[in-house]
Amino acid sequence: MKALKTLVSILCVCSLCSCTPTQENKADDGKNAVIETIMTRRSVRKYQPQAVNRDTMQTIMECGINAPNAINRQAWEVRIVDNPEVIKKLTDLYLKDNPKEAENPNFKNMFRNAPTVAFIANDTTFAYSPVDCGLMAENMILSAWSMGIGSVCLGGPARFMKSNPEANAYLKEMGFSENYDLLLCIGFGYPAETPKAKPRDAAKVKFMD
Numbered sequence: 329m330k331a332l333k334t335l336v337s338i339l340c341v342c343s344l345c346s347c348t349p350t351q352e353n354k355a356d357d358g359k360n361a362v363i364e365t366i367m368t369r370r371s372v373r374k375y376q377p378q379a380v381n382r383d384t385m386q387t388i389m390e391c392g393i394n395a396p397n398a399i400n401r402q403a404w405e406v407r408i409v410d411n412p413e414v415i416k417k418l419t420d421l422y423l424k425d426n427p428k429e430a431e432n433p434n435f436k437n438m439f440r441n442a443p444t445v446a447f448i449a450n451d452t453t454f455a456y457s458p459v460d461c462g463l464m465a466e467n468m469i470l471s472a473w474s475m476g477i478g479s480v481c482l483g484g485p486a487r488f489m490k491s492n493p494e495a496n497a498y499l500k501e502m503g504f505s506e507n508y509d510l511l512l513c514i515g516f517g518y519p520a521e522t523p524k525a526k527p528r529d530a531a532k533v534k535f536m537d
């Protein structure tokens with residue numbers, strides 16, 4: 329019995345050790361899945377026509393709401409639209425104001441052609457809410473990419489929906505709470521292109537001694 333108790337104690341200590349990293353895991357062997365996901369993700373603007381499977385969107389949202397957020401107030405609200413009729417009606421309104429867009433042979437809809445769109449609203453009474461929403465958005469985007477789902481973060485359609493009275497009616501239908509304001513949209517879908525990385529300016533980061 330004593331031997332059994334000792335064995336259980338050793339196993340508990342071992343499992344604790346394995347959950348508590350005591351030294352950094354170097355990523356220089358190129359096998360770190362998170363780094364791989366971050367470094368290969370690009371904004372996708374060409375998609376296959378079908379909406380993202382709702383179970384997959386559910387997983388993406390679970391990842392979204394597990395983002396760090398100020399005082400765990402979770403100052404965000406999200407609506408997901410994958411109804412092609414709604415996306416088309418909004419796009420028709422958008423094209424009335426931006427007719428030239430329709431001349432682009434790749435144009436399918438105003439959400440950079442994505443068949444599934446997440447609308448993220450922030451709490452205008454809480455200063456950190458836009459930060460919370462941004463962190464949530466990135467969790468969504470990266471978890472999506474890790475599962476082969478492309479995405480594009482979009483400010484333009486959010487601005488349009490707030491400024492165009494007819495599009496604003498759709499926004500009202502989304503029923504965001506009082507004091508919540510649409511901040512950004514994220515288009516999701518199965519990618520039909522593999523965009524190259526745009527250059528980044530590493531000089532913007534400096535280590536201070």
Ligand SMILES: Cc1cc2nc3c(=O)[nH]c(=O)nc-3n(C[C@H](O)[C@H](O)[C@H](O)COP(=O)(O)O)c2cc1C
Pocket residue numbers: 369370371372440480481482483484485512523525526
């Ligand atoms: C807050 C925000 C707003 C954006 N709005 C738009 C947009 O309205 N239309 C668009 O095509 N891309 C938009 N983007 C995507 C950026 O253009 C893209 O992330 C950037 O050029 C870097 O390219 P990458 O995502 O492929 O690395 C937005 C991105 C962010 C973070």
